[in-house]
Amino acid sequence: MVRVKICGLTRLEDALLAEALGAYALGFVLAPGSRRRLAPEAARGISRALGPFVVRVGVFRDQPPGEVLRLMEEARLQVAQLHGAEPPEWAEAIGRFFPVIKAFSLDGPARPEWAGYPAWALLLDSPSPGSGKPYPRAWAEPLLGTGKRVILAGGITPENAPEALALRPYAIDLASGVEEAVGVKSRARLEALFARVRAFMMGA
Numbered sequence: 001m002v003r004v005k006i007c008g009l010t011r012l013e014d015a016l017l018a019e020a021l022g023a024y025a026l027g028f029v030l031a032p033g034s035r036r037r038l039a040p041e042a043a044r045g046i047s048r049a050l051g052p053f054v055v056r057v058g059v060f061r062d063q064p065p066g067e068v069l070r071l072m073e074e075a076r077l078q079v080a081q082l083h084g085a086e087p088p089e090w091a092e093a094i095g096r097f098f099p100v101i102k103a104f105s106l107d108g109p110a111r112p113e114w115a116g117y118p119a120w121a122l123l124l125d126s127p128s129p130g131s132g133k134p135y136p137r138a139w140a141e142p143l144l145g146t147g148k149r150v151i152l153a154g155g156i157t158p159e160n161a162p163e164a165l166a167l168r169p170y171a172i173d174l175a176s177g178v179e180e181a182v183g184v185k186s187r188a189r190l191e192a193l194f195a196r197v198r199a200f201m202m203g204a
């Protein structure tokens with residue numbers, strides 16, 4: 001099973017294209033300071049136009065649970081992705097209402113103890129989220145095999161996606177790698193990505 005999340009969407013046409021090509025999840029950045037941030041009303045407009053079987057993810061960074069829950073409701077999203085230094089209690093509070101993905105920024109190998117964080121899945125990202133910078137994928141290995149779902153992100157592109165998929169993560173997640181400008185997805189790169197994913201599945 002290969003799951004692909006396309007993140008940092010800001011335009012309805014991009015979200016519909018990603019869904020049509022086979023994206024499993026779509027991400028909307030509601031975190032302050034992001035160049036891909038969009039207003040909750042804009043995310044809601046896109047969310048309501050999508051089909052029922054694609055997962056809508058809200059991306060947050062160091063926002064308290066009350067704010068995350070309010071934005072999730074306003075934007076009509078389904079899964080909360082936490083990208084800062086959120087304490088476990090915040091994830092537990094949010095997790096009473098929505099499944100939580102906890103992102104960790106890697107500046108070295110992943111730490112096995114992260115598997116104890118109260119989240120449905122862990123996402124391994126580069127130190128600067130949304131920058132498109134990759135890290136050695138082997139850094140994910142300490143968490144693969146812990147039984148925790150692991151999502152690989154950080155500098156994944158259509159070209160290098162097979163390398164990430166070869167580690168058999170729960171999912172891969174791309175923002176910059178399928179863009180033509182910040183927040184604007186590239187049809188050609190999205191098509192190339194899903195072609196590579198299909199080829200991987202056929203050969204796997």
Ligand SMILES: O=C(O)c1ccccc1N[C@@H]1O[C@H](COP(=O)(O)O)[C@@H](O)[C@H]1O
Pocket residue numbers: 007008027029031034035036037059060061083123125126129130131132133153154155156173174175176177
């Ligand atoms: O994309 C952003 O601007 C962003 C801001 C704050 C938190 C997370 C953000 N993006 C996340 O970055 C990864 C992968 O990005 P990339 O493919 O390396 O560009 C993805 O999980 C996004 O959710």
